[in-house]
Amino acid sequence: MIKIALKNIRLLEKISKIPVLKHFFILKISENFPEIKSELVLNKFYGDIWVNDKTSKKTEKNRFSDLNIPSFELMKENKNCIIHDIAVSNGISSNDFNKFLLKKKKKHEFYISDKFAEIKIKKGFITKAYDNENNLIFAYAGCFYAADKNIFFPLTVLLFKLIQKTEVPEKFDYNLLLLHPEVLKKMKKNEIKFINCDVFKTDISEKFTFVRAMNILNLGYFNEKKIKTAVANIKKSMKENAVLLVGRTNAKKINNASFFRKQNNKLVHLKDINEGSEIKNIILNL
Ligand SMILES: C[S@@+](CC[C@H](N)C(=O)[O-])C[C@H]1O[C@@H](n2cnc3c(N)ncnc32)[C@H](O)[C@@H]1O
Numbered sequence: 001m002i003k004i005a006l007k008n009i010r011l012l013e014k015i016s017k018i019p020v021l022k023h024f025f026i027l028k029i030s031e032n033f034p035e036i037k038s039e040l041v042l043n044k045f046y047g048d049i050w051v052n053d054k055t056s057k058k059t060e061k062n063r064f065s066d067l068n069i070p071s072f073e074l075m076k077e078n079k080n081c082i083i084h085d086i087a088v089s090n091g092i093s094s095n096d097f098n099k100f101l102l103k104k105k106k107k108h109e110f111y112i113s114d115k116f117a118e119i120k121i122k123k124g125f126i127t128k129a130y131d132n133e134n135n136l137i138f139a140y141a142g143c144f145y146a147a148d149k150n151i152f153f154p155l156t157v158l159l160f161k162l163i164q165k166t167e168v169p170e171k172f173d174y175n176l177l178l179l180h181p182e183v184l185k186k187m188k189k190n191e192i193k194f195i196n197c198d199v200f201k202t203d204i205s206e207k208f209t210f211v212r213a214m215n216i217l218n219l220g221y222f223n224e225k226k227i228k229t230a231v232a233n234i235k236k237s238m239k240e241n242a243v244l245l246v247g248r249t250n251a252k253k254i255n256n257a258s259f260f261r262k263q264n265n266k267l268v269h270l271k272d273i274n275e276g277s278e279i280k281n282i283i284l285n286l
Contacts (some may be wrong), residue, residue: 009038016044034181046090046178049138051116051131055221057178059089061096064214067245067255067273068100074243074259074270075210081108084208084237086199087216088112091183091192097212098192111208113197117179120172126163129176134168136160199230204237211238212245214257217279224282231267231283238262243270246277258283 004011036042039061049057075081081101085094094112101108119137120130128139139160179187179194186192196202199216211234217227234244240262247257258277260267267283277283 009036009041012036013038013040016041034184036181042090042180046180049178051135051137053221055087055116055216057089057116059093059215061092063093063249063253064097064255067214067247067257068097070259070271070273071097071210071212071243071245072101072104072106074261075106075108077241078209079107081106081210082111082208082239083108083210083212084111084113084195084197086113086197086211086213086234088114090178090180092180093214094192095180095182095186098186110192111195112183112192113195113202115198117177117194119176119178121174121176122169122171123173128163128169130168130172136164136168139163199233200226202233204233206237206239208238209242210245211242214245214247214255215249217246218248219278227279227282228286231279231286235262235265235267235286244283246279246283247273248278 043060047057047059051057083097085091085097088094091112091114094110098108098110101110116131118132120132120134122128122130126139126141129137131137177184183192187194197204199213213230213234217230219227222230231246238244242262244260244262244267245257246260247255249255254274256275256277257273258280259270259272260283261270262268267286269280269284272280
């Protein structure tokens with residue numbers, strides 16, 4: 001069935017829409033991902049996962065095309081931009097931004113990060129996937145879907161809770177890097193560099209000239225105190241005069257975002273896109 005699906009992209013696209021089969025296929029076809037050309041399949045398989053801190057891995061190609069030009073305008077003064085795109089999920093929107101800057105012949109270094117870029121797999125009668133903090137993300141038994149806390153079918157939720165109570169394996173069979181094949185190609189050429197960063201914990205000092213944090217510091221995900229901690233961390237990682245872009249894509253796919261500049265250890269508001277970021281006041285009162 002898997003071999004047939006791999007040769008037949010339409011079938012794969014149909015499977016990717018079935019929540020109960022999706023995770024099984026993520027693991028079974030993961031080594032073939034570099035050859036898969038269907039964005040629909042890649043999007044479902046890489047992006048439609050909920051991680052433990054309530055954030056999803058949802059992302060999309062060309063999600064931030066309206067933010068590219070204002071970002072570029074604010075980068076102009078800087079001859080060699082050092083960019084950090086935080087919490088990028090599979091990184092496809094970073095790839096878009098990198099391509100845009102290359103087209104504009106803007107000299108830059110591009111770093112991406114995501115706390116949950118990698119998942120760890122333990123094979124068995126019940127195959128389980130864990131994040132890097134050993135939280136169960138999903139599991140399946142045989143070729144049947146077993147458990148995902150975010151598909152609100154009572155049996156799947158119950159199974160998830162039961163499997164969650166079992167011991168975390170000491171060793172895993174393999175790790176799966178949930179980055180888009182196009183991003184992996186760029187990483188091989190050193191055009192995009194992956195760094196480990198937990199936005200609440202990782203301590204980086206005055207390295208970046210442009211930081212983008214889209215769809216991570218949302219009030220729906222984290223409370224004000226946590227957001228303050230994250231923004232303080234990000235601010236520390238920025239050089240003097242560096243620019244920060246923060247925002248959230250709403251249900252209508254509109255990007256409500258704000259730009260800030262670091263000046264005298266403060267983040268000064270520069271401009272809003274659409275309604276601006278919902279955490280603008282938190283940032284200004286930091
Ligand atoms: C909704 S996605 C945003 C993806 C992309 N920035 C976009 O807007 O299309 C949120 C991402 O945040 C990551 N994430 C969650 N907690 C994080 C943390 N503490 N530090 C860094 N990344 C985190 C998740 O793994 C997920 O991929």
